[in-house]
Amino acid sequence: MKENDFIWQPHGDYLNKSNIALFMKRWKIKTYQELIKRSTDDIKWFWNACVKDLKIEWFKKYRALYDDTNGMPWTRWFLDGKINIVHNCLDRHIRDGNGDKTAFYWESDDGISKKISYKELYDKVNSIAKSLVKSGISKNDVVGIYMSFTPETIIAMFAAMKIGAVALPIMSGFGPQALAERLKIAEAKILFTSDGFPLRGKQIELKNKINEAVKIITTLKKIVVIKRLNKKTEMDEKRDIFWDDFIKLGADIKTTKTAILDSEHPALILFTSGTTGKPKGVIHTHAGALTQTAKEIKYYFDYKEKDVFFWYTDLGWMMAPWEIIGVQCLGGTYVIFEGKPDWPNHHRLFEIIEKYKVNTFGIAPTAIRMLKNFGNEFLREHNLSYLRILGSTGESWDKESYLWYFKNIGGEKCPIINISGGTEIFGCFLSPLPIMPLKPCALGGPGLGMDIDVFDDTGKSIRGETGHLVCKKPFPSMTKGFIGDNDKERYIETYFSHWKYSSRRKSIWHHGDLVKIDEDDSWFLYGRSDDVIKVSGRRVGPSEIEECLMSNESVKEAVAIGIPDELKGEKIICFVCFSVRWPKLTGEETAEELLKKYVSEKLGKILCPDNIYFISALPKTRSGKIPRKLIKKVYLHEKIDDISSIENPSVLQEIELLNMIKIIACKRKE
Template identity: 40%
Template sequence: MAQPVWYPNEEYTRGSHLETLMHRLGLGSYEELYRYSVEQPEAFFEATFEQMGLEWFRPYTRVLDTSQGPQWPQWFVGGQLNLAYNAVGRHAKTRPDALALIWEGEDSQVIRLSYGELEVSVARAANALKSLGIGKGDRVGIFLPMIPETAIAALAIARIGAIFIPIFSGYAAEAAATRLNDAEARLIVTADGFWRRGSKVRLLEAAREAAALSPSVERLLVVRRFGDVPLKEGEVAWEQVVDAQPKEAPYEPMDSMDPFMLIYTSGTTGKPKGTVHYHAGFPLKAAQDMAHCFDLRQGEILFWFTDMGWMMGPWAILGALTLGNTVFLYEGAPDFPDHGRLWSMVERHRITHLGISPTLVRALVPFGEEPIRRHDLSSLRMLGSTGEPWNLEPYLWFFHTVGKGRVPIINYSGGTEVGGGILGCVPFKPIKAMGFNTAVPGIRAAVLDAQGRPVVAEVGELAVLAPWPGQTKGFWRAPERYLGTYWSRFEGVWVHGDWAMVDEEGHWTIQGRSDDTLKVAGKRVGPAEYESAAVEHPAVKEAAAIGVPHEVKGEGVVVFVVLKPGHTPSQELARAITEQIVLRLGKALKPEKLLFVGDLPKTRNAKVMRRVIRAAFLGQNPGDLSALENPQAVEAIRALA
């Protein structure tokens, strides 16, 4: 059995959020605390959020109501609050000079905002949104890179009771429009561009195309990052409308379950799903996980290398600020102008908590230790990772080369629909390489066998057996799809879609996904999005996308294409179809390969069997093929491997 690589010590346990909570509850060990958290969840969450100093405009009358079933829990019933007030307003009153946000551009420009300054910026942006006709319940797309205005816009939208839709800044126009249309967004907040590897990325062009494809969008609010692009009718400059506003604005009182964000994630079929998150959910879960897993303490600085369009962007901003700490945002590439860029920022800003994906670590390993040795990383107290499973060599490189064997890696796994982590690590327990030393406090997690029975030391379905704050309030206007995705396997049980295992010592590992959802460099995307984009090419009859192991990204995508009669496979045609996919999804999601086949393996009811395609292509046993209408298609795919 694998031995831990890191062991707890007083530097990490003494004075921690967990130790303080244990003393508050009269509990003597982490094991007692975790057990208490799942056996008495209402008391646990109430104590946790009271310890954080959360403030309510109207007190709640009940912590949890499950009368509608675990699929539809009501948290903090009767209470009113506003996430922006808890993230900014309350800290601005008591600690106005404390550092809230640091931003560094790829061009080395730096902006620092105290809580007092951030409060004024968010108030002005809130007033500006109202002047543009945005009000409670309206949806606003945030199509921005990681710049200060990204955090300010999100907080301002929540402050007035509107709902924001974060959109990955690397998306092509059509992928962005899919999300804007589903949400019926009225406004897009975007930028004229941003720096990426020393070049200007003209984001405004994609935003304009997305708006043209989205009938509900009335105008664009444009951050002038460069100021060299004339604005058109229906577009207004951020500084023009925001800077002129009063520096005070009210906080809209929101019921605990009122939504503030629709963040889209892709399943295995159909269009992306809009996960609905509410004021007393996602922000509180993010802050709780940062406190209990990452132990982010006052005066510390969190930098998670991510984008606002992925869950970890809102998670980093809302979690760090709700705890009253500092969030660091970076606009550009992690290895520009050299391979020491990440480490130079850690040194320059004295970052204490650094989160990067296994994909990025794998990409940095070949450049060796020299870029790291050039920088003082002594400020680091926690390393974090999420997005995909590890393999051993890059994990140990991250632990020994970056963390010097003293800094724990807090591995963290959950999802957009979870609002944070299901599994994680806490610095109260030894940590084994690549896995998780606990289910996150408050999450009653289990590994279930095919009959829905909890198992130990066996691979099974990762499941959650009770509701938690942060759990999505369903999918936007698609409740049945939500129920079918997570609640249809076992009665009253959330089945997450990951294969997992927990050993006798309580150490968890993720074995991979039990559905077809792809994670490309930690970015979750559905095969249907690749397939839809490919089929738009006039030569394509049908397509199937699968994930395959990739030494850097963790998972790459291979697209199999069946051509229409009259079209012949060629390298030129493969490039053209690939370009069509990139046009729809963006360069970051470009498939690794595009292969032509005569047919796709299908069941008799015409369902494409991606599981069979993947197994055949990777030379694995495809399992039972009795349901296939055309088993000969499997051999053709195997021949391409």
């Protein structure tokens, strides 16, 4: 196979009966190239046609699709429309007589299975919604959700949205400090959590660990605790309540109607990380989130009425609410999984795929790299014949792992819909369509209705070279800004400050990804153009790790960078300067081990550095800034052109030497 060969060609039903093929026939569009061009040239036509084809229901139809009079950053969508995600994802399916259909299957870490119908989900959502109202939760109040991926997470999310409150899912892997900071930024009024959860045969405590941290959240009035492990739990009598008792609070309320909300009423807050400052809480709306996710599930992943959809994810990652909202808008069925792909063994995911006859399966490249290490013989023990579409997202692929996924899991018969977007857009800028030929690692082309391009450093559109991924027109699911950023300064600085033109109307969204379009118009992703670290598909802001390290009394300064890692995409490397107070060590524990443990306890294992090095000082520019990109280049022994702006260049030699010593030590071990 040549480097640039197409490995998959669309055929049969993909070309003739796929959802996107039927959409094209309806509009007399002959090729996918014509479809992409028309959808990005004429976004008014596309999004209006999309909303109609998806059968999205409105309490009141919008009078105009969008208004970008004040410029792309301030675009308003679906003007004067009234809507609610819960009506589209739950209520109408009950109304239409589909209550007995399975909404989702749940597989726990410890082997428990559940099947939840639309009617059962509808009843449980209504019960929690009534109790939220009884507890004083109303429109715009923030509802935190912090637990492992169980049915209760979905119930709590939809219950919040039903009454016009805002759901805030937070990954259960975050530690108490990281949780508290996010709750504080969002000014959460109520938190759903659990006593703990099973993980790889162990029981992980949750509620007891966060009691001290949440004391600083002055807005937090109530914590609802699910008895996942039935462990003894410390409860504040005035604030805390168990799930079953919480349900009883609203028992005397007969009904709670689904709130009729403005199109741009906030539905979700999802946290993403930048290179400086605190984590960013991005806001997504009912109409925007619903339209984008349903579009992608139906057209990109060709979801059919009787399909079963399964994306291996966690509620705190964008892909979980993306899957839940998108599939349920279409009245479909999906799988949620609480556990890990290699527990109790590496057969776990494939047992689930076989058990539920999964048709669409999505996963991050990191997990595939891990599974690939077990070879491919074990896959022959599982019937994967129902698979029709494979998915991936979160980071760049390496060719070997991509081909392993394509050949051994997909049997060379399933296209890999390799998507790329972000938390801040709640969807994809790039995606293949099932009617496209595909090359290894390719992302197809621009998402439908997403007018994207590749710019060089001067803002010129380029082909055949690596450049910056940009978007030139607004789209419904673009975030409405960051929590607490009322004047949108941070929002503008993050996405619209790279290429400014004569007016704000012509602002360009700079996404921070490096991409290239080859000679066949296939798009490829080459990582981040900023300092954000991407660990196992999750974006990590270096400042959060640095701040945690510096909260330890023995650390004066710290810097975090991400370097390439075959398994995780990137791993975290930190450089630390000690204060006068040397860390207190016990037994054979090293200073590095102590600080790793400290970060794990505060932020969670996912944010724990792989290596921590101790240096005399951090490199700084003459204006006092820490040059992370330069530090990374030095550590990786890459070419450095100019260090004239560095106040203390001798420290760079320390960093280079530290990595050389590590490399030599590793070779001796071999």
